[in-house]
Amino acid sequence: MPMDAVTTAGLSKTYHQLGRGAVHSVRDLDLVVGGNEIYGFLGRNGAGKTTTIKMLCGLVQPTAGEARLFGKPARDPAARAALGYLPEQPYFYEYLTPRETVRFYGRLRGMDDGAIAALWDRAADLLDLGGVADRRIRGFSKGMRQRVGFAVALVGDPPLLVLDEPMSGLDPLGRRMVRELIVRLRKEEGKTIFFSSHVLGDVEEICDRVGILVDGRLVFSGGMDDLPGRDMKRTELRVAGLSRADAADLAARAAGHAAGDGGDTFTAADGDAANALAAEALRRGGRLLEFRRAQESLEDVFTRMQHAETTGGARP
Ligand SMILES: Nc1ncnc2c1ncn2[C@@H]1O[C@H](COP(=O)(O)OP(=O)(O)O)[C@@H](O)[C@H]1O
Numbered sequence: 001m002p003m004d005a006v007t008t009a010g011l012s013k014t015y016h017q018l019g020r021g022a023v024h025s026v027r028d029l030d031l032v033v034g035g036n037e038i039y040g041f042l043g044r045n046g047a048g049k050t051t052t053i054k055m056l057c058g059l060v061q062p063t064a065g066e067a068r069l070f071g072k073p074a075r076d077p078a079a080r081a082a083l084g085y086l087p088e089q090p091y092f093y094e095y096l097t098p099r100e101t102v103r104f105y106g107r108l109r110g111m112d113d114g115a116i117a118a119l120w121d122r123a124a125d126l127l128d129l130g131g132v133a134d135r136r137i138r139g140f141s142k143g144m145r146q147r148v149g150f151a152v153a154l155v156g157d158p159p160l161l162v163l164d165e166p167m168s169g170l171d172p173l174g175r176r177m178v179r180e181l182i183v184r185l186r187k188e189e190g191k192t193i194f195f196s197s198h199v200l201g202d203v204e205e206i207c208d209r210v211g212i213l214v215d216g217r218l219v220f221s222g223g224m225d226d227l228p229g230r231d232m233k234r235t236e237l238r239v240a241g242l243s244r245a246d247a248a249d250l251a252a253r254a255a256g257h258a259a260g261d262g263g264d265t266f267t268a269a270d271g272d273a274a275n276a277l278a279a280e281a282l283r284r285g286g287r288l289l290e291f292r293r294a295q296e297s298l299e300d301v302f303t304r305m306q307h308a309e310t311t312g313g314a315r316p
Pocket residue numbers: 015016017023024025043044045046047048049050051052
């Protein structure tokens with residue numbers, strides 16, 4: 001069995017701020033991220049994701065507990081050598097080009113020119129940076145900057161990548177690019193990827209496991225399918241061409257309904273109910289435009305978790 005990439009035990013951080021008193025940013029966090037795993041670290045803004053990541057990277061000293069990378073203390077240089085880090089707001093020397101930037105960080109890591117050139121070729125290919133290799137970063141879009149940030153994180157070929165909100169601020173195409181990249185890095189390069197997000201949709205397709213942080217506390221860690229209430233497969237269908245009366249009729253049988261320019265969208269509690277609704281809509285002359293599993297937000301999950309707690313289906 002490969003060694004766990006990240007382990008934390010009782011990891012805690014309390015900040016003391018003038019006027020705000022003690023802020024318990026991270027509380028008693030026990031995490032295990034296996035080798036070659038994709039782990040999504042979810043939480044609202046202010047939940048403590050960045051603070052946790054900074055402790056993993058040895059940038060912030062824990063108040064209590066410890067973090068280890070491949071068994072070594074996070075502040076140990078040997079642990080850091082195994083880590084590639086993409087900060088939430090990566091900073092670049094604006095007058096350098098992506099190629100120069102990678103060379104700069106390669107030199108810092110003690111790589112020779114041949115190794116740096118090979119690294120650049122691989123990163124440019126993975127990240128599609130070839131076309132902008134020799135253009136100054138100044139003037140790059142957020143999405144292009146994110147790719148350069150990835151290239152920097154790959155310098156030294158670390159087995160573990162820690163990415164702080166790698167999809168935030170990107171458009172849907174950019175988000176997809178990052179998702180696909182994470183999947184490739186795991187599959188083709190054998191990397192372990194730990195990344196944070198406040199958007200459920202960013203993690204659900206690609207993560208083996210997710211952790212959910214609420215007010216600094218890990219309230220869930222496991223597979224997406226183990227999230228409370230996940231088996232209630234809410235399904236959405238969008239239908240055009242229904243009369244108002246028929247739409248209202250169907251809405252009465254659905255779990256949810258919204259009318260819009262692109263037709264009526266109905267939500268059904270599960271796949272069978274959705275099929276029944278679809279059949280009824282077709283019978284009444286409607287045209288089925290879309291049929292898909294309902295998009296769930298992190299807030300939906302929180303609501304269900306709270307519900308599960310109050311109705312006895314509690315999880316730690
Ligand atoms: N350097 C700091 N000094 C004081 N408080 C901080 C500091 N960094 C983070 N915090 C506080 O810790 C909490 C968690 O922040 P953060 O880890 O940035 O959350 P997230 O990344 O999930 O949005 C917030 O209440 C934030 O204000």
